[in-house]
Amino acid sequence: MINMIQNAKTQAASLAMAAYESAVADGTLPRAAVPAAPVEIPKDTANGDFTTTFAMAAARALRQPPRAIAQALLDHMDLTGSYFTSAEIAGPGFLNFRLGSGWYAGVMEAVESEGAAYGTCDTLKGQKIMVEFVSANPTGPMHMGNARGGVLGDTLAAVLSACGADVTREFYVNDAGHQIDKFAHSIEARYLQILHGEDAVPFPEDGYQGADIRELAQAYYDQNGDKLDAVPEAQRQETLAQFGLSVNLPRMKTDLERYKIHYDNWFYESTLHESGYVAETVELLTEKGWTYEKDGALWLRTADIMRENLRKAGKKEADIEKLDLKDDVLRRANGFYTYFAADIAYHRNKFAVRGFDRVINIWGADHHGHVARLKGALDALGLQGTERLDVVLMQLVKLLRDGEVVRMSKRTGKAISLHDLLDEIPVDAARWFFNAKPDTQMEFDLGLAVREDSENPIYYVEYAHARICSLLRALAEEGASVPDQAAVDMSLLSGETEQALIKQIAQFCEEIKLSARDYDPSHINRYLQELAACFHRFYTACRIKGEEPAVLSARLKLADETRQVLRNGLRLIGVDAPERM
Numbered sequence: 143m144i145n146m147i148q149n150a151k152t153q154a155a156s157l158a159m160a161a162y163e164s165a166v167a168d169g170t171l172p173r174a175a176v177p178a179a180p181v182e183i184p185k186d187t188a189n190g191d192f193t194t195t196f197a198m199a200a201a202r203a204l205r206q207p208p209r210a211i212a213q214a215l216l217d218h219m220d221l222t223g224s225y226f227t228s229a230e231i232a233g234p235g236f237l238n239f240r241l242g243s244g245w246y247a248g249v250m251e252a253v254e255s256e257g258a259a260y261g262t263c264d265t266l267k268g269q270k271i272m273v274e275f276v277s278a279n280p281t282g283p284m285h286m287g288n289a290r291g292g293v294l295g296d297t298l299a300a301v302l303s304a305c306g307a308d309v310t311r312e313f314y315v316n317d318a319g320h321q322i323d324k325f326a327h328s329i330e331a332r333y334l335q336i337l338h339g340e341d342a343v344p345f346p347e348d349g350y351q352g353a354d355i356r357e358l359a360q361a362y363y364d365q366n367g368d369k370l371d372a373v374p375e376a377q378r379q380e381t382l383a384q385f386g387l388s389v390n391l392p393r394m395k396t397d398l399e400r401y402k403i404h405y406d407n408w409f410y411e412s413t414l415h416e417s418g419y420v421a422e423t424v425e426l427l428t429e430k431g432w433t434y435e436k437d438g439a440l441w442l443r444t445a446d447i448m449r450e451n452l453r454k455a456g457k458k459e460a461d462i463e464k465l466d467l468k469d470d471v472l473r474r475a476n477g478f479y480t481y482f483a484a485d486i487a488y489h490r491n492k493f494a495v496r497g498f499d500r501v502i503n504i505w506g507a508d509h510h511g512h513v514a515r516l517k518g519a520l521d522a523l524g525l526q527g528t529e530r531l532d533v534v535l536m537q538l539v540k541l542l543r544d545g546e547v548v549r550m551s552k553r554t555g556k557a558i559s560l561h562d563l564l565d566e567i568p569v570d571a572a573r574w575f576f577n578a579k580p581d582t583q584m585e586f587d588l589g590l591a592v593r594e595d596s597e598n599p600i601y602y603v604e605y606a607h608a609r610i611c612s613l614l615r616a617l618a619e620e621g622a623s624v625p626d627q628a629a630v631d632m633s634l635l636s637g638e639t640e641q642a643l644i645k646q647i648a649q650f651c652e653e654i655k656l657s658a659r660d661y662d663p664s665h666i667n668r669y670l671q672e673l674a675a676c677f678h679r680f681y682t683a684c685r686i687k688g689e690e691p692a693v694l695s696a697r698l699k700l701a702d703e704t705r706q707v708l709r710n711g712l713r714l715i716g717v718d719a720p721e722r723m
Contacts (some may be wrong), residue, residue, distance in 0.1 A: 144252035145651040164218035174203040190238025197235035208235025267306035275504035277314040283559035293576040296661035326383035332359035410695030421649040446516040574600035591594035606674035611721040
């Protein structure tokens with residue numbers, strides 16, 4: 143788990159602080175309470191590879207101009223045995239460091255020694271994290287939002303695992319409540335219409351109108367005939383709902399597996415009701431004084447909970463009063479618990495029963511108003527929902543074909559489902575394009591996703607990997623093999639494109655950490671595109687085949703390590719790294 147960028151930052155900070163101590167020791171600079179030396183990679187690396195603003199940050203404490211402080215540091219700095227060959231002053235007092243061959247060799251040694259594990263770290267080691275995503279209602283096929291959420295959740299889980307977390311992927315099956323009741327009524331109506339004619343049986347006004355409901359009713363009739371015609375209505379609806387779920391859930395699992403998504407757990411909402419856990423959770427809220435009865439229903443004092451949380455967050459009372467905060471029903475007058483009550487119980491189960499340190503939900507942007515209410519309810523239970531529950535809200539997907547918005551499937555005439563999409567474009571292309579920044583609305587160009595040229599980013603990245611594999615095969619046939627790093631003469635990899643490629647390889651470790659920190663795995667996509675571009679520039683500028691043996695070996699090693707990092711990155715987002723294209 144070697145991160146050479148972090149290592150360089152740490153060493154540059156230590157060198158700056160050691161130089162300060164040396165300057166203090168001989169009286170060049172006064173002793174003062176100075177900040178630790180911050181080190182960054184400058185936007186323009188023409189003046190240096192790393193820079194510290196220590197001189198500017200310490201100017202007030204030391205009562206000297208920043209450039210004078212920087213000069214004192216430079217005069218007392220010893221770079222012997224470090225990653226850096228030189229340091230120089232720039233601008234108002236920046237102290238810039240230039241990397242030497244030892245650092246570049248260290249990057250290549252890290253890739254060689256860690257292989258498939260290169261880029262991983264242990265920043266989240268010891269944390270037990272659940273990522274819950276997709277969780278589509280099992281009343282119909284999965285749509286584009288589920289397709290996007292599936293990749294975001296799956297890739298985020300992979301990134302968190304790469305940072306050392308113990309991650310569980312979970313699908314929450316909404317097999318209880320209002321939508322299942324509507325599902326049952328819809329299938330029942332279509333089933334009875336098969337038996338008695340469409341004119342004889344009205345269809346529920348709010349029923350599910352899709353052709354899939356007709357297909358479920360017909361499938362049940364084909365298997366069982368009219369056996370439900372004379373049974374009590376409740377029994378008929380329960381039987382048809384369970385039949386529908388028995389068909390839809392396996393279809394969902396099949397589509398998701400085709401999409402390369404494999405869950406650790408499928409959690410059924412019905413188990414919360416059957417076990418009494420929803421009722422117990424609501425009773426706990428009542429015991430803590432957060433509920434009241436009105437019009438026969440039991441309500442949660444959501445508005446009071448949220449006001450309390452906003453005050454703790456430092457919001458002004460006048461601003462809080464402007465908000466339209468409302469309470470929520472937990473148990474209806476008919477005795478049935480609401481979806482919100484079940485959702486509180488479900489998240490209580492995540493924290494209180496299964497012991498997750500952190501829970502991350504991938505939701506559509508239309509759930510925005512639900513986030514603070516759910517966190518507040520968990521706070522009211524003493525579960526620190528505000529701190530421990532994170533919700534990633536993803537924006538809508540707009541499908542395009544030849545610049546035109548696509549809303550309907552050519553095959554079915556319905557809204558395009560995940561199944562339809564994967565019939566039209568490769569799974570890897572779908573995963574790549576849907577792994578976009580979650581908080582921005584995305585346009586998915588179906589035509590671009592199947593193009594085989596550099597305009598298609600997934601093709602561009604996969605081609606870089608395949609191109610390296612082709613090079614390795616060709617050189618192997620000529621007797622040239624990839625050398626061990628110890629045998630590489632790093633002075634032969636001192637060109638601009640070679641060093642730029644090594645720097646980009648080193649950046650992989652940082653991008654994984656950023657993806658985990660921001661809950662935004664699209665960092666990996668952008669990184670891989672730049673790594674592929676760096677490789678193509680290197681391959682254009684630096685000949686490999688036909689070079690004298692030492693140069694060929696060094697460049698071949700660099701190409702092979704680029705292949706390894708491309709493969710590692712593609713694996714993180716669930717995309718294949720083809721060896722031939």
